[in-house]
Each structure stands twice: as structure tokens, then as C-alpha cells.
Amino acid sequence: MRRIVGSISLIALLLLACASANAFQLMDPSTWSWPQYDYHSFKAKDPGSWPFIPVPEVTTDPNGGVTYGILPVWLNTDNHDEITSIFAPDINANSTLGPGGSFRYLSYPSADTQWYVVAGAQVKIARKVDLDYQTGREHKHWWSFEGRFYFERDPTERFYGLGNHSAEGNQTNYTTEQVFGMATVGLNLSEQLQISVMERPKYLRIQEGGFNSVPDITQIFPHQKGINGGTEVLTQAMIQYDTRDSVDIPRSGGLARVYYGIADRRFMSSISYNRFGGEMRRYLTVGNRITFAGHVFTEWQPAGNEMPFWSAARLGGDESLLTDQETLRGYGTGRFIDNNLFVMNLEMRTRVWDRKVFGTHGILELAPFAEAGRVGHDMSYNPFNDLHPVGGIGIRGIAEPFVVGYVDVGWGGEGAAVFSGINYPF
Helix, strand or coil, X not given: CCCCCCCCHHHHHHHCCCCCCCCCCCCCHHHCCCCCCCHHHXXXXXXXXXXXXXXXXXXXXXXXXXXXXXXXXXXXXXXXXXXXXXECCEEEEECCCEEEEEEEEEECCCCCEEEEEEEEEECCCCEEEEEEEXXXXXXXXXXXXXXXXXXXXXXXXXXXXXXXXXXXXXXXEEEEEEEEEEEEEEEECCCCEEEEEEEEEEEEEEEECCCCCCCEHHHHCCCCCCCCCEEEEEEEEXXXXXXXXXXXXXXXXXXXXXXXXXXXXXXXXXXXXEEEEEEEEEXXXXXXXXXXXXXXXXXXXXXXXXXXXXXXXXXXXXXXXXXXXXXXXCCCCCCEEECEEEEEEEEEEEEEEEEEECCEEEEEEEEEEEEEEXXXXXXXXXXXXXXEEEXXXXXXXXXXXXXXXXXXXXXXXXXXXXXXXXXXXX
């Protein structure tokens, strides 16, 4: 998920579990109750007795600037002292977009089934609703499913032009208004081997951005392909082989997958294209504390000049989203855009602190990382030439077996970038 907080306070909240609360499960109405709390047990000097953890919120985003706020967090645990859900609403203010707030509920009924609800808004333009449900994540049954609904009005978007050498001085701002639904059904041939099909209809429009300090996209790129938005119905097939010891906090094994996707004007899309690619992830633990995590991703879209910029491959930011967005943490989200993409990432995840904290297994992890990537316009481009190198350090708080909170600081060719959120970037 995208940024929830931007301070190391997020690490602290993941290591300080509150008093136990009943697990809340979407498919079990008998669990739909507010966590009970005995306010007579409250002690100001004992964080373990607090009904929630008040977290100072400082969200840093290379595209959206700095947001300040307060984030009260409830961590609900089960009888085994493992986190079953996180409830984290907030009230905040951004210097450009004004005051706002968000509702967040993340549920972890089991390693096999997880879901979340996120909704938020700012006074100026920004709106977001994100619902996601996954089951069959461990591939122990014959099928898996993920369903997602997403609505966004994001006024922080940036566009520098297409290509691997798009100039920093050509930075423009715009608002993406989009809504899409996604459904993925997987056939599990074994616990390691899966074949899946995804369907994702999307409606998208490009509007005036929220930052007057940056030129609007129509001022510098008035004829850019896709400047008016469009519709897209993407069908994608994928085969993957997964030997990781954990989906959420892997320390050994690996993941390899290849995919092919197509959108066509004859099937309600305003564009026609096909794309294909693949990725590999590998995890190797040395001793009890160090895990080397590696990631390689590549994608090709033989679309020539017909691909709208909002549907092309995007490189930059802290998230690795298959076919949409890849990690390069020295730059803002979508800093480099074009038809084809290649990126390599390597981390040394080192557990420097590991113990029971208020009944919860808490881990503090430092992760120096190095990565490099590029985009290309033609299919014949050399993915190893003109790479954009990035180095940095990650600080992670882990509450096993599902939850990872991170603050990653990266340095690239245009300075430093700070990102934070939940889940590993890959």
C-alpha cells in the first residue's frame, strides 16, 4: 500500500502492541464489534496500557510534499499475540492541498486471507477509496482469488516527458482521476506453481493539477498521447513459480513469473496494445539476522508512439506493482515513463533488534539497498546502458508474521527521496 506515515514513529507503533482485542473478520459477522478496553487500567507511563498509540504523522512524498498530522493506531491481537488487524484513521494537513484525513482498516485473519479498506480526502481535489480482498495466498487449495476496487483523484502527479533522459526541468503537474475494478483468479497446480488470469477495466481522465508552483501538463506537453485520458480493459495471463517461505516476510526461496497482457479497442478500450514481461525475486539468509533480497523486473510493450503516457511502464518511487509501477527509490513515483522498462534491486535486510515487546514479537531491521533501472522506447534498447543508479538505507519495523512498516531513504541523480508505508517494496 502507498504511504501511511512518513516518520520512524511508524516503526515504533509496529513494535508496541496494544492490549489484546477480539479479531475482526470480514466474513464472520459475530466478530463485528468494537475492541473492548478497560479504561481503569490506563497508565500514562505504560504504553502497553494505552487504548491506542498516538503516532505523530510526517508523510514525505517527492511529488506531494510534506503532510503533518496525528495518527491514532489500534493494533488488535489474537490469543497467540499476533496482530490480526490494524485500525489507523488520521487527521492531517498538507501545505498545498489543505486539511484532510483518512480511514484505514487492515485485516490479517490468516496468512492465506487478508483484506483492507482505505479511504481519504483533502480539502483541495484529493480523494481516494481503495478496497482489496485476497484469499488463497499460500496456494494450499486448488484456487486463489483477489478482488480490488480503486477510486482516486490524485493532484500530485508529475510528468517530465517520455524517455530515459526526460529532463528534470520539464517537470509538470496534473491530476489523475481514475476508477478501476480488478479480479484475479488463479489455478494452483501445486503450492509452488500457479496459472492466473486477471481482468481490469479502468476509466481515467487527466485534469488540472493541484500545485501552482509547477507548470500544468498541458502547458509543456499539449499534444502528449493520452492527455485527455481514456478507458482500458486489460486482460492478463500469468504463470508463476513460488518457493518463498513466506508471502509477507520472506527469508528464503524465490519467485519467478512471466505474463502477457492485452487491451483492444474492439473490447471497450480506447487503445490497443499488448505487453509482456517477467520478474524474479530471490531471498537468501546468512546466519540468523541477515537476509539478502534481490529483484529483477523487465517489461516490453511493442506500441511505438501509440501508447498513452498513463498506461506506459513507470519507474520510480517505492512500490513494485506488476505491469504498472516499479521501484527506484531515489526518484518520485513515475519519474521515468516509456514503453519498456528494466530494473534491478538488492537489499541486505539485517535484524538489529529482536525481542518480545508488550507480548508481541517485534523486530527492528536495517536494510542498505542498491538499485538501478531505466526505461526505453524501442524494443531493441539495451537494458544495461544508461542506467539510473540509486543507493540508500531502509529502516523496518516487523511484527511477525504479517506486518512490515518501513521508512526508506534513497539517493539518486536528482537528490534524496524519502518513502514510508506498509509491506516490503518487493
